[in-house]
Amino acid sequence: RSSSSHTTPWWNRTGGRDHVFFLTTDRAGCWKPWELQHSMIITYLGFPAAEAYFGFEDRLAWPPRGPQRRNNAYDTRRGSVATELPCYAPSKDVVVPVDAQIGDHEEAKLPRPGEAFACTSSYKHLLFMGGAMQNMGRPEYSQGVRQAINKLHANESSFVLGGKFTLDDLRASRFCLAPSGWGWGWRLSLAMLSQCVPVIIQPNVTQPFEELLPYASFSLRLTKAEIPKLPALLRAVTDDAHCSMQQALARYYRAILWQKPFGPNYPSAYDLTMVTLCRRARALGAEL
Structure with a gap:
């Protein structure tokens, strides 16, 4: 300085x-x-x-x-x-969202703008969470969310918790856990890109572009206190409600993708970043 x-x-x-x-x-x-x-x-x-x-x-x-x-x-x-x-x-x-940097083979699987999304009621898993479920026993990792879910629901047969994964694993799942990590987490971006309804459990954390995107239309937001009831809460979501959230994901996923697979006429995370910065600049200009 x-x-x-x-x-x-x-x-x-x-x-x-x-x-x-x-x-x-x-x-x-x-x-x-x-x-x-x-x-x-x-x-x-x-x-x-x-x-x-x-x-x-x-x-x-x-x-x-x-x-x-x-x-x-x-x-x-x-x-x-x-x-x-x-x-x-x-x-x-x-x-802003983490840059997922998907390749051409994954871009080809993305819903095309304006096309209707075909929902299905058949899924291999109720909830999917690939990757680490703990980090050296540190209680603050993932704000304690991954550890609590693993402790309470490791034997839930409809849950996949931990291990290596691909986006196809997320597509085969009805819901995908979106917790934080050591700090930020990228599970929200992966879930949105695969149209797997995100289950966001991140205490006090503002999500990417939350002031611009209708998160309630395409995700579930739960508290740590609701983790013991997680299987029941997920099963309570009707097929119609789930399909509506998937259709919203197909409509809004480009907001968290920095790439522009469908050309410059379709907004990306970069464009929403500039919109939000413009808001901040206007507010600051009114104060100075």
Whole structure:
């Protein structure tokens, strides 16, 4: 910051508020330096609290002084970035989807714009979640969601939890779990690309382009408290409701895809990023 403030006038003009930074690390804005706290952050992780609370959301009810070193993974002393610098500020930052970077063979399977999506009521799995279900025993991993589901439902025969996977595995499933990971997670993007209805369980996390997309029309959003009832909740979704969500996924999936497989006339994640940044710029302009 000291270098830029002396060599250009733009930073000093607004204290960096009209500067934009794209942070792609696991916890993105959680790891930004103090100097960027007023700048616009494009991030994969929309967690509107400090890092020390990610996976320890119960601490959000604590006094502002912070958790006093209760979490050895972070510096949780008062005044540290981990306790007092929010990872994401909804008024100025932008949450975007992870770049899934699918190949030509997967692009060929995507629903074409304007074409009707053919639903089916026959699926191999009720819920699919490929990949890791824990990380070195760390309770904050995935905000505790994957671990809780694995602990309670590992013997549920209609669930697939963990292991290697392809997008065809998601297509063969009625629902796909979309939790966070060590920080951001990309399961939402994979589910949308395969028209597998996402089951989003990410406490306090804002999803990509949530202010622009009708998430309620194409996903289920559950709390950690509902995990014990997960099989019953999923089975309670009717075929008609499920088909409606799949049709919405076929309509909106391009919003989370940075590629443009159908040409420049069809909006992508890049276009929605620019729309959201324009909103932020207008709001900032009204304040300056």
